[in-house]
Amino acid sequence: MPSLYGLERSGDVEKLVELLRESEKETVRRRAAEILGNLDELGSEGLDALVEAMSDEHPTVRAAAIDALTQQEAVEALMKGLGQSIPESGATWAQAEAFVESLDAETVELRMASANVLGLLGVEDAARPLAQRLQAEPEAEVRARIARALGRVGDPAVAGVLVDHLEGQPLGVRREAAESLGRLNGPTALQGLLQVVDDDSEEMRRTAVSSLGQFENAKPVDALVERLGDESDLVRRAAVFSLIEILSNVPPDRSHELRETIVDRMAARSDPSIVASLVEIIEEGTQIHQRRNAVWMLGRVAGAKSTKMDAVEALRDVLGEDDDLISQFAATGLAEIGGRMVETALLEVIEADEYGEDATAMAAFALGKVGGERSRKRLEKLVDETENAEVRRRAFSAISKLGGHS
Numbered sequence: 001m002p003s004l005y006g007l008e009r010s011g012d013v014e015k016l017v018e019l020l021r022e023s024e025k026e027t028v029r030r031r032a033a034e035i036l037g038n039l040d041e042l043g044s045e046g047l048d049a050l051v052e053a054m055s056d057e058h059p060t061v062r063a064a065a066i067d068a069l070t071q072q073e074a075v076e077a078l079m080k081g082l083g084q085s086i087p088e089s090g091a092t093w094a095q096a097e098a099f100v101e102s103l104d105a106e107t108v109e110l111r112m113a114s115a116n117v118l119g120l121l122g123v124e125d126a127a128r129p130l131a132q133r134l135q136a137e138p139e140a141e142v143r144a145r146i147a148r149a150l151g152r153v154g155d156p157a158v159a160g161v162l163v164d165h166l167e168g169q170p171l172g173v174r175r176e177a178a179e180s181l182g183r184l185n186g187p188t189a190l191q192g193l194l195q196v197v198d199d200d201s202e203e204m205r206r207t208a209v210s211s212l213g214q215f216e217n218a219k220p221v222d223a224l225v226e227r228l229g230d231e232s233d234l235v236r237r238a239a240v241f242s243l244i245e246i247l248s249n250v251p252p253d254r255s256h257e258l259r260e261t262i263v264d265r266m267a268a269r270s271d272p273s274i275v276a277s278l279v280e281i282i283e284e285g286t287q288i289h290q291r292r293n294a295v296w297m298l299g300r301v302a303g304a305k306s307t308k309m310d311a312v313e314a315l316r317d318v319l320g321e322d323d324d325l326i327s328q329f330a331a332t333g334l335a336e337i338g339g340r341m342v343e344t345a346l347l348e349v350i351e352a353d354e355y356g357e358d359a360t361a362m363a364a365f366a367l368g369k370v371g372g373e374r375s376r377k378r379l380e381k382l383v384d385e386t387e388n389a390e391v392r393r394r395a396f397s398a399i400s401k402l403g404g405h406s
Helices: 004-010 013-022 026-038 043-053 059-071 075-081 092-102 108-121 124-136 140-153 156-164 171-184 186-196 202-212 221-227 233-249 252-269 272-284 288-301 305-316 324-337 340-351 353-370 373-385 389-400
Strands: none
Touching: 004 013, 004 026, 013 026, 013 043, 026 043, 026 059, 043 059, 043 075, 059 075, 059 108, 059 140, 075 108, 092 108, 092 124, 108 124, 108 140, 124 140, 124 156, 140 156, 140 171, 156 171, 156 186, 171 186, 171 202, 186 202, 202 221, 202 233, 221 233, 221 252, 233 252, 233 272, 233 288, 252 288, 272 288, 272 305, 288 305, 288 324, 305 324, 305 340, 324 340, 324 353, 340 353, 340 373, 353 373, 353 389, 373 389
């Protein structure tokens, strides 16, 4: 039997269903249910297995099955597993009303499911009854799901109730409250998160730091910069991601000053995890604005020699990006780092066919800022050899700027 990690990567529904139904280990059944909830294509067999798992002997497996069916938006199957039916009216508000009533149900599973579905429906009128139930609910696993639902419903008026659950609760409840406050935004949510950004729990700090990245203003920046010195690598990386996200969200007229402030503070830390986080965003990010900011920052925060190589390689590899700003920021970032290491990396781009003509042109441009005599010889050869007008122009311009380099 492949590992759970392997099954998650392959999306093997049949094997996951087998584990969920037959494994003797509660942790394996629970994880199988969680993975099934995250898959894009589940099919009737997967749904049926999750419905069956709602009757598992272990409460953590039952809870995982309920969450998985909610993630699959399989509300009908979820209710079937609880012996309930969905209101006949197709109106979202009518469904929400029925699930609000179920928040007071005797069975823990029905209360959990009701909270999950209310978060899924996102009806704002459900916010107040959810908040009231959060304060009265005796079971921590239900409180955690109510806290999660409040963030998805999205009414900032309930932020104070979530702030009250950031402390004095089991970690699962506290984390869900922190994540939801990030969704709600607003001054109450911000103040609450700032209170726990230095919490004793690493997981709580990471959650709070990640949530602060969702605010569309510069107010969380000081706290996030402070977390760049956190003892936990995971928290430091989360702080980098959040700072990038804030930069992407603040108004353009304020972004330049803020960007300079953040970069100065990052560079002062000289922490390998900062460079690693920026490289990860560049290589794996899906949002163009995040990748642009990460590329811009990387050349300015690469510190020790051990991290410079990673930064140089990441910037070199995006010199030929279709996005003009990314390729330009990569070239100027490499020039900012400078030195023989950068010159060698740029000459490799010119020598290797794999990078393409756009990357070659930008490499030539950057060599004009950092190159020496060996760059001059290679650029002169490039001018004679290339048939690409932009490459020739960039190379010729770079040669003219090499007078001060040796």
